[in-house]
Amino acid sequence: MPDESQNNPGLWPEERKKAFIGEQEETIREFVATLRQKAPLTPRQNALAATCLSLARNIDSGNGKGRAIANETAQLIATLDLLDPPALSDPETKDYPEDVRLLLEAFGGLPRPSSSTESHTSQL
Incomplete structure (x- = not known):
């Protein structure tokens, strides 16, 4: 509408x-x-x-x-x-050492693949 x-x-x-x-x-x-x-x-x-x-x-x-x-x-x-940002208890990071999880949280979580990253990867 x-x-x-x-x-x-x-x-x-x-x-x-x-x-x-x-x-x-x-x-x-x-x-x-x-x-x-x-x-x-x-x-x-x-x-x-x-x-x-x-x-x-x-x-x-x-x-x-x-x-x-x-x-x-x-x-x-x-x-x-x-x-x-994703929580520290995110299943994707549960096995990471505490210092790595804190660093990921500070940067806003795990990197998420974007279409531009995927397109560059496919060219390699």
């Missing part, structure tokens, strides 16, 4: 935001609310949460217009990992 508020210049920006909330945006809002229930977010986390919301809106908008959303989706996943 297209966002009809964009065709109505009489709506203020805040009203435009409320005119349509897609599935991605709704999910990200719930995710951020859950994080805020656990503990107050730092200014950096608030900025990352705002970025996630913006990306989610772009994904919803792109889906509604039949546009490709792969780049926004990849960026959203990466930003979510920064906002809420």
Whole structure:
């Protein structure tokens, strides 16, 4: 369903935001609310949460217009990992020594393969 508020210049920006909330945006809002229930977010986390919301809106908008959303989706996943890094009890790191797990946590978790890494690897 297209966002009809964009065709109505009489709506203020805040009203435009409320005119349509897609599935991605709704999910990200719930995710951020859950994080805020656990503990107050730092200014950096608030900025990352705002970025996630913006990306989610772009994904919803792109889906509604039949546009490709792969780049926004990849960026959203990466930003979510920064906002809420995998826990030290992550099954992928359970057998690592404590100092390595602490280092991984400091850097935001295990490196995740991205499409650019995979494409370079396939060329080798």
